[in-house]
Amino acid sequence: MKGLMMNRPLKIADILEFAASSHQNGEIVSVRTEGDVHRTTYRETARRVAQLARGLRDLGVDVGDRVATLAWNGYRHFELYYATSGMGAVCHTINPRLSAEQMLYIIKHADDQLLFTDLTFIPILESLAGDLPAHLRIVVMTDRAHMPNSKLPGLLCYEEILEDQPQTIVWPDFPEDTAAGLCYTSGTTGNPKGTLYTHRSTVLHALLLAVSLPNVLQEGRKILPVVPLFHVNAWGLPYAAPLAGASLIFPGPALDGKSLFDLMDREKVFSAWGVPTVWIGLLNQIRAEGRLPAGFADVVIGGSAAPKSMIEAFEQAGVNVCHAWGMTEMSPVGTQGNLPKALDDLPPAERIDRKCAQGRRLFGVDLKIVDDDGAPQPHDGTSPGNLYVRGNTVTAGYFEDEAANADVFDADGWFRTGDIATIDADGFLTITDRAKDLIKSGGEWISSLDLENVIMSHPKVMSCAVIAVPHPKWDERPLLVIQPRDEDRPDKQELLDMLSEHFAKWQLPDDVVYVDGLPLTATGKVSKLTLRKQFADHALPDAV
């Protein structure tokens, strides 16, 4: 029997309308590429979003059109999120760290009609100019006074698009499964693959995230997304923050430890969100200053596994660590690692151990772990399985990519994450490894993640990676790649001794190499693909 309640489409535009009408004190603070700090409110932003949408319409943008962005975290980028989706168009965020080849591929694959760019990325676009589609128009996200002197033809000016447009708009109605956003993952093989978010998935993700993190996503809180708007919608914060009435502090391009510390300190940021690599810099700055940024109480770490030493450093400084896990294909948040209040009395060391896990699922995100034959594995905290996910915030298939879709869903329609994980009786998920990062030595698996976690606690180690190197006898053997904190680099034997306290002899790396910096993927994770290529011919000491 059908019930008798109204059925209104879940729409992204309603989030900003709500914030504008009910969260009048909600702010957006942005460090601009122009160099200054810009402050506005959700209320004022709603007016500019109306102007922008009207301007886009005048430029010929239509329902379903893709509008690309190449921009840092700032209020104009936020405005584009809402103006495009509000009118039924699709906001396609481009990761500026992609290779030229990848960038051209996705601009063409998405069939972008307009491309909005920050001043910073004009040189990138100039280098691509000859290969960009002829119909693609480029808008520079600045005012007339800051427009660049560029060889790019027909550059449009962002502020001029808004100029003289009325500050109100009646948003069109459309079904809630209408496309709203498009984000490509660079992946490690093949072409980038696009996840096409809907209004329903986006609004539900915002609700689920807010319900899961009530202490952060609430009225009056200030949240700094270091995680970029150009990747997976900055983990959903541009939607969840205005929904909850929290303010957004956008850092712009400068993400080094000192810039972040100063901005957080000045704006009294309560919670900062980002991948582990950015927190190395912030923790260094906190050590240098001998104090936390004012008001800093919470950090959300995701994107790749947070090393135990990082969790320890934050928690000991009095900053709550929420170790989260997700994927571009999941909008992205799948689990959050805050501990239940019942564990408040856990000894600090045990708390930190629990926080090394990726936490419990968000409501609405179903998890299953299965063996290679698809048989469900027990939730006992020790039995690993291939992790599959399902839910309204999970992709149903990559955008126009039949080949990629062929092998990522199981027979019941669950999405294969590519992670290996355990789940315990209390619902805590632990990612034990990326399937493709496991090292297969003599028919046995070695977890690179476990080894890295131990090494990261060494005081002289800034960052590290364990990768597989081909081996004539064992097929693959682990190699430990170290980025030392400074010139005083940790001794090879010392590192191996440290590992041998926790691992069997055959699991220890065969060699240690030192590098000045680790290569990062476009989303700030250590690029093991690059490292594997770099060290493919590395001669292991005992390899015959």
Next chain:
Amino acid sequence: MKGLMMNRPLKIADILEFAASSHQNGEIVSVRTEGDVHRTTYRETARRVAQLARGLRDLGVDVGDRVATLAWNGYRHFELYYATSGMGAVCHTINPRLSAEQMLYIIKHADDQLLFTDLTFIPILESLAGDLPAHLRIVVMTDRAHMPNSKLPGLLCYEEILEDQPQTIVWPDFPEDTAAGLCYTSGTTGNPKGTLYTHRSTVLHALLLAVSLPNVLQEGRKILPVVPLFHVNAWGLPYAAPLAGASLIFPGPALDGKSLFDLMDREKVFSAWGVPTVWIGLLNQIRAEGRLPAGFADVVIGGSAAPKSMIEAFEQAGVNVCHAWGMTEMSPVGTQGNLPKALDDLPPAERIDRKCAQGRRLFGVDLKIVDDDGAPQPHDGTSPGNLYVRGNTVTAGYFEDEAANADVFDADGWFRTGDIATIDADGFLTITDRAKDLIKSGGEWISSLDLENVIMSHPKVMSCAVIAVPHPKWDERPLLVIQPRDEDRPDKQELLDMLSEHFAKWQLPDDVVYVDGLPLTATGKVSKLTLRKQFADHALPDAV
């Protein structure tokens, strides 16, 4: 363009599955009709809900069937919510305070197949026995040892239905607009009218409520719903609490001040939810004890407008008042009255004034105020209008009641609340009156609510109501009905003097009468309909 995300039906069963897997410490504590206190967890409850659903299936309950309940707040009532909706049946909660005639009407109108009752209500059912539909089977919510000796034929025992059933179940899939719950409002004229909630409306309401009250609806909190499960789903708490990981403390039948105080004190209840009438008793007990129940920090007041004196008493005692507003037809919560953090520094008196308003809308609940011709009124905090609402949690029409549906929606499909309200620039809604409670004197409107609000602050007044009495010259004139706190009743002139500080002479009541108690509706609101009948022939002093 359609997006490419999974589309899973929002289902109520997923809430309890989630709480069972992720909020293992979430508790349900119930004062039982049997007299003792019962404790369980969401995890254990999920097992019993599986057993109950299997038992219902064995009793022949099918998808779409209506299953009635006549019960207090307790874990078995909670189990029925989830077992019926989980299998695609409809939980029809019956208000035991309805008249025999109304109760029979709705049992027949809903075509209930089974009726679950607490021991308390056996006498009511016995009195109706001859008129109950022949096919209606009755289940007593107790174990075999407590089964009553009753003349009712074929009584079934709740615990026996669960016995020997497996503790797991695979819930069926169905569309999210499937009916899940049915609640009738007694109304003031005509037959009761039923709101038929869907899985979508119920899950969204839980999410919206949790996002709106993050400080209460969070893991580890203990919440006491005084508001009954038999009316509008206890304001959504049976869904929002397990979703958020909060525990539920169910008070059973005893709702007097002392019983509530003792239970809250013992269980360290953080937040208690109910209509103004129940808080009079609790506040008296708090005064008598000279302290708050341990842990008590928050009270949600709705159902009818909270008097200023009540808000003051709680806030001065250190209990945050969330003055909420909603309707059965709205699932029910429409607005919540917590103040934004930006107003933290407001002087106490101004805080309380702001809290006398009904607060800001929940995300997803659209409000509009219009004049009698449908023209939108400004949101300036002073222009009143007829309040209409729209959203996924709002009724699209009463259950099988064409007549009632004919005049409650406007041309654009908005639902007419029957309230008169203002909305200010910050989104705060103030219900100035129920349209039907306004007094029309000489062509001018007099607000009964405004008058009552002032009188309620008189120390000798326990409760009061202002009603319209027919008048030969002015059409209607206000009469003030007073329930004194004790024998020392407030003087008539004193009350009128108090009012004349705030109101024009023509707005003052023409007379004051004293009663031992005010008649309540089935949902605990003062029944103005009853009072108007009672005093229809009251001779006003200056009526010619």
